[in-house]
Amino acid sequence: MVQYIHYTDPTSPEMVRVLEEIPRCPGVCFFMDINRSTDIKYQGGLKDWGRKLNNTFNNLLYANHFQQHVVKGIGDEMMLFIPEDALKKKFSNNTCFALLEDIYSALYLIKNHPDQDLYLNCKVAIHYCTEVYNITFFEGADDYYGSDVDLTARLMARSAENRIVLSETFYLKVANDLVNLGLPPDAGCLKRISDRLMENFKGVPVSTAYRVIEVQ
Amino acid sequence: MELTEQKTDQCIIIGIVGRLDTTNYTVLEKKLMDLAENHHDKILVECSKMDYISSSGLRILLMALKKITLLKGKFALCCLQENIQEIFEISGFTSIFEIYSSREEALKVF
Numbered sequence: 060m061v062q063y064i065h066y067t068d069p070t071s072p073e074m075v076r077v078l079e080e081i082p083r084c085p086g087v088c089f090f091m092d093i094n095r096s097t098d099i100k101y102q103g104g105l106k107d108w109g110r111k112l113n114n115t116f117n118n119l120l121y122a123n124h125f126q127q128h129v130v131k132g133i134g135d136e137m138m139l140f141i142p143e144d145a146l147k148k149k150f151s152n153n154t155c156f157a158l159l160e161d162i163y164s165a166l167y168l169i170k171n172h173p174d175q176d177l178y179l180n181c182k183v184a185i186h187y188c189t190e191v192y193n194i195t196f197f198e199g200a201d202d203y204y205g206s207d208v209d210l211t212a213r214l215m216a217r218s219a220e221n222r223i224v225l226s227e228t229f230y231l232k233v234a235n236d237l238v239n240l241g242l243p244p245d246a247g248c249l250k251r252i253s254d255r256l257m258e259n260f261k262g263v264p265v266s267t268a269y270r271v272i273e274v275q
Numbered sequence: 276m277e278l279t280e281q282k283t284d285q286c287i288i289i290g291i292v293g294r295l296d297t298t299n300y301t302v303l304e305k306k307l308m309d310l311a312e313n314h315h316d317k318i319l320v321e322c323s324k325m326d327y328i329s330s331s332g333l334r335i336l337l338m339a340l341k342k343i344t345l346l347k348g349k350f351a352l353c354c355l356q357e358n359i360q361e362i363f364e365i366s367g368f369t370s371i372f373e374i375y376s377s378r379e380e381a382l383k384v385f
Contacts, residue, residue, distance in 0.1 A: 117365045122330045151329050157297035164330035171337060173371050240298075247297070247331075 061201045062194045084193040084203065086142035087158060087229065088211040089185040091119055094220040096135035096179055115178045118169055123152055123161045130202060135179075138212075140203045142193070155187065155229060156236035156247070163223060163248035166274040170221050184214035186226040206263075213260035214269060223248075227255060227268035248272055278306055279321075285385035286317035286349070288378070291325040295332035303332070307339040316348020319381050323354035333366055340372060349373075353381040 062081050066074040093115055100108040112135060119137075120126040128139045147153055152161045162183055169178040188207030195202040210226065218224045225233075230252070237246055253271045260267055276299040279290035287310060295303060310318060320336070336352070343350040351373040355363060363369050375381035 114367065118367070121365045122328070122333060122362050151294065151296040151298075151327060160297040161330045164334040167334050168330060168337060168366060171341075172367055174367065177367050247301075 085189045088140045088188045091137045093135040093179045111179050154236040155232040160247045180220045182218035184224040186211040187229040187232045221274040223272040288319045290321040294327040296329040297331045300331045304335045311342045316346040320352045
């Protein structure tokens, strides 16, 4: 449950105590960004931009029941977070592998829809977070903070249209799911996964390992 | 999920029973692709007992449609439950698939 942080005294010992005791909330964080939507906003106006954003968000969210996990949206980008215990309880896509498969499929459906005037192509970054806390500084809001959320956002820098970037941490979770499910290492969209890549992201003190999947 | 198969004079009817998601979409994928490769290019997918579909299931249906269209065959769906129909509408599938409310109605177009 989200912890609301709001103290009027900047030196409040109570605030420090509360922050120290907030438990971690491990789970999967992913960012979904719609490509070229700013161009369309200026070229086609609100009705064209809004229509395609509506259609694309719907396609990304509803078939997989992701809508309940949207933490925030900023223009054409969404941040989603699924706590590990919530992921396990999901009716479907309740493993990291299943989650990856459904995200891949959502991007595939948009890319391959015969009417290319309905949707906009997307890019995604996914990370399995352990250094993350369910806190907010705004009353009534829900949010997640932590260095792993920051890292997920950084991974977006290596994403591109119709590409999924996944941290090595998330990939290892997926690989573990495959073992548990008795599936081969190249099951589903993992046939298209890259070798391990390394990057020194700004503000991240250590190198980050990641992989990419290009949606066909 | 279970699949049923029935051959008629007009087409092959594949029935989907249960949930079509990441745990089982490969079963449907193999069935539909095997049919296409064996020159069965008239396929009706009967969905009255399919109660859930995720993006992975939708992807297999779209792949099958593209494959059968290349073969100049016919691929249609019928008997979608209300919640499935909603997912199809949101995904823009109702405009690209031939969808019929009953099996009888669908069989007339094959």
